[in-house]
Amino acid sequence: xxxxxxxxxxxxxxxxxxxxxxxxxxxxxxxxxxxxxxxxxxxxxxxxxxxxxxxxxxxxxxxxxxxxxxxxxxxxxxxxxxxxxxxxxxxxxxxxxxxxxxxxxxxxxxxxxxxxxxxxxxxxxxxxxxxxxxxxxxxxxxxxxxxxxxxxxxxxxxxxxxxxxxxxxxxxxxxxxxxxxxxxxxxxxxxxxxxxxxxxxxx
Numbered sequence: 492x493x494x495x496x497x498x499x500x501x502x503x504x505x506x507x508x509x510x511x512x513x514x515x516x517x518x519x520x521x522x523x524x525x526x527x528x529x530x531x532x533x534x535x536x537x538x539x540x541x542x543x544x545x546x547x548x549x550x551x552x553x554x555x556x557x558x559x560x561x562x563x564x565x566x567x568x569x570x571x572x573x574x575x576x577x578x579x580x581x582x583x584x585x586x587x588x589x590x591x592x593x594x595x596x597x598x599x600x601x602x603x604x605x606x607x608x609x610x611x612x613x614x615x616x617x618x619x620x621x622x623x624x625x626x627x628x629x630x631x632x633x634x635x636x637x638x639x640x641x642x643x644x645x646x647x648x649x650x651x652x653x654x655x656x657x658x659x660x661x662x663x664x665x666x667x668x669x670x671x672x673x674x675x676x677x678x679x680x681x682x683x684x685x686x687x688x689x690x691x692x693x694x
Contacts, residue, residue, distance in 0.1 A: 494654040495639075495646050499631050506627025510685035513620020514613075515692060517569075563609050566616060570608025573619035574601035576626040579663070580678060583671040621685030622678070629677040633670060634662045 508516065578600035582593050608615035634642060638661075645657040667674060 492643055492646060494651050495642050495658060497651075498655050498658050499635050499642075502627045502631040506624040506631070508624065509620045510624025510628060510681060511621075511688045512692070513624060513685070514617045514689045517565075517616055517620065563612070566608045566612045567605040569605075569619045569623070570615055571601040571605035573608075573623040574604030576623050577604065580626060580667075580671075580675055583667045584675060617689045618682070618686045621689060622682040624685060625678045625681035629681055630662050630667060630674050633673060633677065634666050637670065638666055 575597040578597040579593065581600075582596050604615070604619065608619060642658060642661065645654065645661055647653040647657065
């Protein structure tokens with residue numbers, strides 16, 4: 492039970508920080524946010540093998556370094572993560588056959604939004620961090636509210652990695668498929684609110 496709460500809190504708190512303070516904390520948040528995004532994708536798309544976890548950690552470190560020394564590259568990575576998250580959510584609303592192309596859709600949408608981010612960096616950083624943060628907050632909050640029982644049943648006592656793997660797979664798979672529309676609507680609303688807050692804070 493404790494591991495389930497920890498998983499949900501980490502995703503929600505990190506997502507909320509990115510959603511409402513992403514531009515202000517851009518260089519600090521980028522590494523953590525990209526790491527968290529890659530980590531969740533790796534858990535959902537693989538068997539959570541040690542290799543995939545190492546790759547997620549390395550990418551998170553590289554993103555943090557890029558955000559400090561190469562602003563444009565960091566903006567591209569931020570846009571890429573936001574675009575990949577958008578591709579994931581949209582794919583959940585498409586027919587089941589589209590799931591076979593999930594990786595391709597995420598990569599294409601990530602590259603497109605990443606390139607747009609380089610062109611319109613300040614606005615994209617605000618909207619990209621708001622959107623990406625919202626994609627972490629909304630599914631986890633809805634899952635906690637609507638399916639906490641099933642989440643609790645996925646906990647593996649004494650094995651945090653297996654628990655996180657099961658939770659990520661359930662929230663990103665079965666739960667997202669069942670509640671795709673509320674997740675999309677909630678994500679859009681929260682992302683808009685986060686972008687507005689960031690704009691007012693920066694002004």
